[in-house]
Amino acid sequence: MSSKKFFGFMVALCLIGSVILSGCSKGAGGSADGIKIGVTGPLTGPTANSGIALKQGMEIAVEEWNEKGGIEIDGEKTKVKMFYEDNQGKPAQGVSAAEKLFNNENVDFLIGDAFSSSVTMAVMDLASQYEKPILSGEAVSGAISEKVEKDPDKYKYYWKGNFSSDAYGKTVYETIKSLIDSGEFKPKDKTIAFVIEDTDYGRSNVASAEELFKKDGWKVVAFETVEVGYTDFYPQLTKMKSVKPDVLVSCFTAVSSGVALAKQFNETKMTALHYGIYYPLRPEFAEEAQGAADGLLWTPLFFDPELRENQKDLAAKVKEKYNVDATGDHASGYDVMKLALSSIENAKSLDANKIVEELSKIKIDALLGTYAFEQKNHTVRAGEGFISVPTAQIQNGKNAIVWPESIATSKYQPQSWVK
Numbered sequence: 505m506s507s508k509k510f511f512g513f514m515v516a517l518c519l520i521g522s523v524i525l526s527g528c529s530k531g532a533g534g535s536a537d538g539i540k541i542g543v544t545g546p547l548t549g550p551t552a553n554s555g556i557a558l559k560q561g562m563e564i565a566v567e568e569w570n571e572k573g574g575i576e577i578d579g580e581k582t583k584v585k586m587f588y589e590d591n592q593g594k595p596a597q598g599v600s601a602a603e604k605l606f607n608n609e610n611v612d613f614l615i616g617d618a619f620s621s622s623v624t625m626a627v628m629d630l631a632s633q634y635e636k637p638i639l640s641g642e643a644v645s646g647a648i649s650e651k652v653e654k655d656p657d658k659y660k661y662y663w664k665g666n667f668s669s670d671a672y673g674k675t676v677y678e679t680i681k682s683l684i685d686s687g688e689f690k691p692k693d694k695t696i697a698f699v700i701e702d703t704d705y706g707r708s709n710v711a712s713a714e715e716l717f718k719k720d721g722w723k724v725v726a727f728e729t730v731e732v733g734y735t736d737f738y739p740q741l742t743k744m745k746s747v748k749p750d751v752l753v754s755c756f757t758a759v760s761s762g763v764a765l766a767k768q769f770n771e772t773k774m775t776a777l778h779y780g781i782y783y784p785l786r787p788e789f790a791e792e793a794q795g796a797a798d799g800l801l802w803t804p805l806f807f808d809p810e811l812r813e814n815q816k817d818l819a820a821k822v823k824e825k826y827n828v829d830a831t832g833d834h835a836s837g838y839d840v841m842k843l844a845l846s847s848i849e850n851a852k853s854l855d856a857n858k859i860v861e862e863l864s865k866i867k868i869d870a871l872l873g874t875y876a877f878e879q880k881n882h883t884v885r886a887g888e889g890f891i892s893v894p895t896a897q898i899q900n901g902k903n904a905i906v907w908p909e910s911i912a913t914s915k916y917q918p919q920s921w922v923k
Contacts, residue, residue: 537585537610538574538582538583538584538585539574539575539577539582539583539584539585539612539613539845539848539854540585540587540609540610540611540612540613541566541584541585541586541587541611541612541613541614541615541841541844541845542586542587542588542589542602542605542606542609542611542613542614542615542616543559543562543586543587543588543589543605543614543615543616543618544588544589544591544598544601544602544605544614544615544616544617544618544623544627545558545559545588545589545590545591545617545618545619545620545641546590546591546592546593546619546620547559547588547590547592548590548592549592549593549594549733550593550732550733550757550758550760550761551593551619551620551732551757551758552593553759553786553788553833554619554642554757554786554833555590555593555618555619557828557830557831557833557834557837558618558619558641558642558833558834558836558837559588559618559837560822560825560826560828560834560837561818561822561830561833561834561835561836561837561838561839561841562586562588562615562618562837562838562840562841563586564818564821564822564825564834564838565837565838565841565842565845566584566585566586566841566845569584569845570583570584575845575848575849576849576852577848577852577853577854578852578853579852584845586841587605587609587611589601589602589604589605591617591620591623593619593620593622593623593732593757594623595620595622595623595625595626595627596626597623598616598617598620598623598624598626598627599626599627599630601616602614602616602627602630602638603630606630606634606636611636612636612637612848612854612856613636613637613638613639613844613848613859614627614630614636614637614638614639615638615639615640615641615665615840615841615844616628616630616638616639616640617640617641617643618640618641618642618837618840619641619642619643619757619833620642620643620703620705620757621643621644621645621647621648621669621703621704621705621708622645622703622704622705623643624640624643624645624648624664625645625647625648625651625704627640628640628648628651628652628659628662631658631659631660631661631662632658632659632660632661634661635661635856636661636856637661637663637844637847637856637859637860637863638661638662638663639662639663639664639665639840639843639844639863640662640663640664640665640666641665641666641836641837641840642665642666642833642836642840643664643665643666643705644666644667644668644669644671644672644705644708644709645668645669645704645705645707645708645709646668646669646670646708646711646712647704647708648664648668648704648883649664649668649878649881649882649883650881652664652881652882652883653880653881656880656882659882660860661856661860662882663860663863663864663877663882664877664881664882664883664884665839665840665843665875665884666836666883666884666891667883667884667885667886667890667891667893668708668881668883668886669705669708669709669711669712670711670712671886671887671891671893672709672712672713672781672803672804672893673709673710673711673712673713673714673715673716674712674713674716674893675803675804675893675894675895675907676713676753676779676781676803676895677713677716677717677720678907678908679779679801679803679895679906679907680751680777680779681720682907682908682909683777683916688916688918689777689918689922691750691751691777692750693723693748693750694720694721694722694723694750695722695723695724695725695747695748695749695750695751696714696717696722696723696724696725696749696750696751696752696753697724697725697726697727697728697744697747697749697751697752697753697776698710698714698724698726698727698728698752698753698754698755699726699728699729699730699737699740699744699752699753699754699755699765700728700729700730700753700754700755700756701729701730701731701732701734701755701756701757701758701761702729702730702731702732703732703757705755705757705782706729706755706756706757707729709755709781709782710753710755710781713753714727725744725747725748725749726740726743726744726747726749728740728743728744730761732756732757732758732761733758733760733761734758734761734764735760735761735763735764736764737764737765737768737769738768738772741768741769741772741774742772744774744776745772745774748775748776749776750776750777751776751777751778751779752769752774752776752777752778752779753779753780753781754778754779754780754781754783755780755781755782755783756780756781756782756783757782757783758783759783759786759788759789759792761783762780762783762784762786762789762793763789763792763793766780766789766793766796766797766800767793767796769796770795770796770921773921774921775921775922775923776922777801777919777922778799778800778801778919779800779801779802779803779895780800780801780802780803781802781803782802782803782804783802784797784800784802784896784898784903785802785804785805785806785807785831785832785833786831786833787829787831790898790901790903797898797901798898798899798900798901799897799898799899799917799919799920799921800897800898800919801895801896801897801906801916801919802895802896802897802898803893803894803895803896804832804893804894804896805832805894805895805896805903805905806832806835806836806872806873806891807830807831807832807834807835807871807872808903809830811905811913814871815830815835815871818830818834818835818838818871822834832872835871835872836872838870838871839870839871839872839875842868842870843863843866843868843870843875846862846866846868847859847860847862847863847866848862850862850866863877864877864879864882872891873890873891873892874889874890874891875890875891876890892911894907894908894911895907895908897914897916897917899914899917
């Protein structure tokens with residue numbers, strides 16, 4: 505080999521070696537690019553308000569960690585970077601967004617989906633393909649937990665950052681049962697109706713409630729499903745009025761649906777006790793529904809800085825940074841990011857297996873309660889000592905906790921329309 509060819513060969517060899525070492529350095533500690541957290545959630549579409557608030561809560565959490573210098577990875581302090589992709593609340597879009605974050609941004613950890621159960625059901629299957637940690641946010645569908653329990657090896661890298669939907673169903677049933685036991689509510693025929701959004705979230709949240717009521721001798725006289733963002737409930741309410749249910753349970757993620765139902769419920773002079781799931785937690789619900797919202801029972805009242813001292817700091821930061829009132833979505837986003845970053849901090853590594861090991865055994869106090877996972881289904885635990893799921897009531901335009909009695913801030917006020 506001539507000296508000229510040999511020199512060229514050695515230069516090429518050095519360049520290849522440099523690329524390999526550079527890639528190894530990034531893979532081992534991530535210090536070159538920072539710790540990359542990818543997030544999928546709705547920034548447009550009917551549930552955009554929640555997605556935007558979740559993103560803002562996560563941004564505040566990331567800023568707090570970076571202000572402390574970041575996280576130590578393999579002995580080196582490393583800053584956190586967040587990449588957020590809009591999925592419009594659609595499963596197919598959610599998968600595309602997640603794959604973009606894995607393939608284009610090479611994220612070390614994915615929060616997916618931040619909001620939707622339906623999107624999470626699709627995104628969680630990427631965990632085994634990419635072998636990187638995936639933690640969902642507000643998704644509660646019990647079907648998610650069931651998938652994990654049936655095939656834990658496949659979902660080794662997936663963890664559910666919220667409790668399962670049966671917790672909502674139990675809260676609805678136990679609240680109404682307590683009102684009956686105390687004599688504050690007297691159903692005539694023990695009949696119940698449901699109007700829900702036709703998603704995994706909507707169906708799973710009322711499934712456990714429906715089962716509990718049926719076991720207690722109640723009869724389901726109407727079960728209406730509508731698309732996300734639906735606002736014309738006159739046909740459904742007319743049908744329900746003809747069967748005169750004692751209780752109506754509604755469940756939507758789109759605030760517009762909740763506002764429309766509350767107003768039309770009032771206009772059609774329904775006489776059922778009304779209990780809402782999820783949509784009343786958005787502050788704009790009470791503002792837009794106005795008097796039609798007063799008296800409504802609902803769950804979950806996770807976030808209320810006027811009632812819970814530990815939530816005041818986040819509320820102040822959200823107001824200062826974004827000039828909006830903080831909501832449960834802000835707190836949920838903050839908490840799920842804390843879960844993700846705490847697992848990385850405890851692992852002191854970006855190795856997916858080490859992170860998942862730390863995530864599985866984590867137990868931390870956060871804004872909405874104490875987070876720990878059920879090992880059999882990778883689901884956050886609900887109940888006393890963990891994440892509580894209380895019932896609230898809108899009283900004179902403000903929320904009050906009315907169940908369980910141990911944490912209640914007010915007594916239940918009978919809904920004026922119930923007869």
